[in-house]
Amino acid sequence: MSPPARHTAEDGAPLAASRRGFLRGSAAAGAAAGALLHGGPPAAAATPAARSAAAPEYPVEVVFTLNGERRALTVDPRTTLLDALREQLGTTGPKKGCDRGQCGACTVQDGGRPVLACLTLAATVRDREITTVEGLARGEELHPVQEAFIDRDAFQCGFCTSGQLMSAAALVDGGGAAGDGEIREYMSGNLCRCAAYPNIVDAVRQAMEQGGVRR
Known part of the structure; x- marks a missing residue:
C-alpha cells in the first residue's frame, strides 16, 4: 500500500507548515495588528528602578531627628515614613507587613508615642523626634x-x-x-x-x- 500523498501548493512545492510555525506566525500577526490599532508599538513600561530614580515632581525637604541624630531628606509628598526610613535612610528595623496600618510591624515612636510608619507621611515628621527599634x-x-x-x-x-x-x-x-x-x-x-x-x-x-x- 503506497503512503498517502502530501498536499502541495499551487506551484507544486510541498507544504511544510508545522504547529510550532503556525503559532509563531499567529503571534507575529497579533503583534502587528495591535501595533496598527494603537498607532505604533507599545511603549516599554518603566522599571521600578527607573521610577524610584526619578526626582519627585514636588519635592519636600524634611529635617528631623532619627534615633538621636539629625537627618535631612528630600521626599515626594506622598512618600510614607516607612518607605523613607527603609529605602532612603537604610533603617530597616521597621518592617513592611500589610502596608495598610493593620499589622503593626512598622511601628515606630514619634516623640515617645507609637505610630504606624506606613500610614505616616514623611513630610509630616519635620522637626519631630522619631525612634525606631535601632534606637x-x-x-x-x-x-x-x-x-x-x-x-x-x-x-x-x-x-x-x-x-x-x-x-x-x-x-x-x-x-x-x-x-x-x-x-x-x-x-x-x-x-x-x-x-x-x-x-x-x-x-x-x-x-x-x-x-x-x-x-
Missing part, C-alpha cells in the same frame, strides 16, 4: 523590654518583633498598665502570626516591674 538600646545596654522579650521567649519568626518592642517600650516608659488586660488592649494593634501573645504579655509585665527608660 531603643543605649550602647550595649538593652532596653528593659528587649531584655524581657529575650527572657520570656516572646517571639518566634521575629518579623513582628520590632513593632512589638516599640509599642511595649512606649507602654512601659509611659507608666505601664494596671494589669494583663490593659497590656493586651494596648498591644492589640500589633499582630503576631506565630501567636506568641502570652509570652509577649509576660515580657511586658516583666519590663514594667524592672522599670522603663534607660536611654
Whole structure:
C-alpha cells in the first residue's frame, strides 16, 4: 500500500507548515495588528528602578531627628515614613507587613508615642523626634523590654518583633498598665502570626516591674 500523498501548493512545492510555525506566525500577526490599532508599538513600561530614580515632581525637604541624630531628606509628598526610613535612610528595623496600618510591624515612636510608619507621611515628621527599634538600646545596654522579650521567649519568626518592642517600650516608659488586660488592649494593634501573645504579655509585665527608660 503506497503512503498517502502530501498536499502541495499551487506551484507544486510541498507544504511544510508545522504547529510550532503556525503559532509563531499567529503571534507575529497579533503583534502587528495591535501595533496598527494603537498607532505604533507599545511603549516599554518603566522599571521600578527607573521610577524610584526619578526626582519627585514636588519635592519636600524634611529635617528631623532619627534615633538621636539629625537627618535631612528630600521626599515626594506622598512618600510614607516607612518607605523613607527603609529605602532612603537604610533603617530597616521597621518592617513592611500589610502596608495598610493593620499589622503593626512598622511601628515606630514619634516623640515617645507609637505610630504606624506606613500610614505616616514623611513630610509630616519635620522637626519631630522619631525612634525606631535601632534606637531603643543605649550602647550595649538593652532596653528593659528587649531584655524581657529575650527572657520570656516572646517571639518566634521575629518579623513582628520590632513593632512589638516599640509599642511595649512606649507602654512601659509611659507608666505601664494596671494589669494583663490593659497590656493586651494596648498591644492589640500589633499582630503576631506565630501567636506568641502570652509570652509577649509576660515580657511586658516583666519590663514594667524592672522599670522603663534607660536611654
